Amino acid sequence: MSLNAEQLQALMLQIRRWSSELGFSGVAVSDTDLSIHEPGLQAWLDAGYHGDMHYMESHGMKRARPAELVPGTIRVLSLRMDYLPADQGWRERERARQNDASQAVISVYARGRDYHKVLRQRLQQLADKIASVTGPFGHRVFTDSAPVMEVELARKAGLGWRGKHTLLLSRDAGSWFFLGEIYVDIPLPVDTPTQAHCGTCTRCMAVCPTQAIRAPYQLDARRCISYLTIELKGSIPLEFRPLIGNRVYGCDDCQLICPWNAFAQSNPASDFAVRHGLDAARLVDLFAWTEAEFLSRMQGSAIRRIGYVRWLRNLAVGLGNAKPSAAVIAALNARLDDPSALVREHVQWALAQHT
Template identity: 60%
Template sequence: MNDSSQWIHQIRAWAHELGFSHIGVSGVDLSSAEPQFLQWLANGYHGDLHYMERHGLKRTRPAELVPGTVSVITARMPYLPRDTAPDWQERERARLSRPDEAVVSLYARGRDYHKVVRGRLQKLCDRIEELVGPFGHRVFSDSAPVLEKELASRSGQGWRGKHSLVLSRDAGSMFFLGEIYVDFALEPTEPVSAHCGTCTACIDVCPTQAIIAPGVVDARRCISYLTIENHGPIPEELRPLMGNHIYGCDDCQTICPWNKYAQTTEIPDFDERSPLVGRQLVDLFAWDEETFLKRTEGGPIRRINHERWLRNIAVALGNALREADDEQAQVLRAALQSRADHESPLVREHVAWALAQR
């Protein structure tokens, strides 16, 4: 084994101790990915994610983002909670048939992954320094202009599924990605072949038809974007399609056959926080701002403020109202009426829409 091979072997062992399930290595020449990325931007599929344009091609040129970068170490960290049941996909899909229940994306039910992944990548860097000596580096996890999925697929973490996420034969897609840009050379690991075949389950199941072509997502239609990244009104024509999703959406992942191999995490930080799982919409809609901040402390839901929290739940309440019997409709309408005169025009607009659903 040469030094690079020995180093990767040792880095993988340390990474497993830190909760990462797989380590890969990519080079820094991503020029072949630039045309597709630029076309995606030109089509406006990034919506209001203006930072995508502001950062230009730094996303596809690691050595411009972090001068001196020679190799990229990629990492995969599973996030399914430790007590996840074997039939978790069916259980999650069953939530969608209970209109009164709020559905929060699986990754968002524990601690904020940005801090957890980056913190553990930094610990890995400390160990690597023991091996190779002082080196220049920077760690990332969905935290800078990094073409994460491209780097992951090039380094053998998986292939790009038709939902655009990275898919692995032994881990599905239920994992976070992280990267370490380093200033020394490592031998790139081999990519893997795609195994989606003729399956189109993720495309077919998407409530808003946001997957407009295999591997191409129009963020402007994606429920995750609409409930998290979008700061303004949710387009009226998409509201009825959102069902009871109030933060993110896992539909394209819970339907994916490869996720029967999804791995559970060893990290307690990603365990579910009970106030967010299996809760009734009316209960969460009643949270005032102080309660919202307290209950979401340390979690990714803090990315949206209380105003957008209420906006998202109002849409879900409107969708539930359309299907409710008379008795339940009274409960839902009473909850919505309690916010009808909210100080935020954004909240008032979505409440009024919801009330008009019946």
């Protein structure tokens, strides 16, 4: 079905209404030309900043060429969904937990249901609604699940600007949100990019425990705690273990310090409600979970994808950085003969920190 300019404008108005009904807090449209970012992407890969994420290398420039990834694509719908808990004082509580070495700090986004599933379902529902007007059309939905330059697409569409920590920032929502995309073959009217508003601020760079933000807008994933605790499959380098502190899945430091997150929006949806007390869990308690308990409690969680062995690896590092106590030492000693050599290595390192 071919739509004229007036019909396309009317469809866009419907898309904005539908997206709001589906729980999205922002939607904007861009074209597919990301060629200006190809040299930077190649330089980042050449520097090895992607670490062991070899899929980023194998995808090559498809990340910057939407029409190569999904032939026929001429527009990209970028959508934002906030995920903060609907309560007050969360920033102060997060900082307090980071300073309590007995606590297991898990990135806020991972405490509820797996966002991949939540967003993917709702993006497809939005695509179905579009099809109800246009008839069948070429499209594909993405949620951090393919070679997509989601921040640059969202920036180009006007949802925000790229912060120096490389995350998307919005004047009215900070950075505590997920992004999702729908590649489409419909010539929807495009939106206008917004200006950047970081100015001379470098707080995100200064606060990073491992100095992973090597320069403004340049992240060395190999040093990033999120990479080390989630993407890295092997042994965590010795130099980073003390710097990780009690962060056992992801890291929110650069977001917690960002002034724009004073305007972050909460989401009352039950999907992102905290499960299994992960906002107040102790390292010792989580380290005592059996594999069956881990798999059961992490069912439907993004955390489950790292598996039980890496979960224990991360917790062992946290326990190595905890204040020495009988409970900490006993917990580590109980894992000295763990079936996994990876776990045993990190347990031995943790015990050595307390001798």
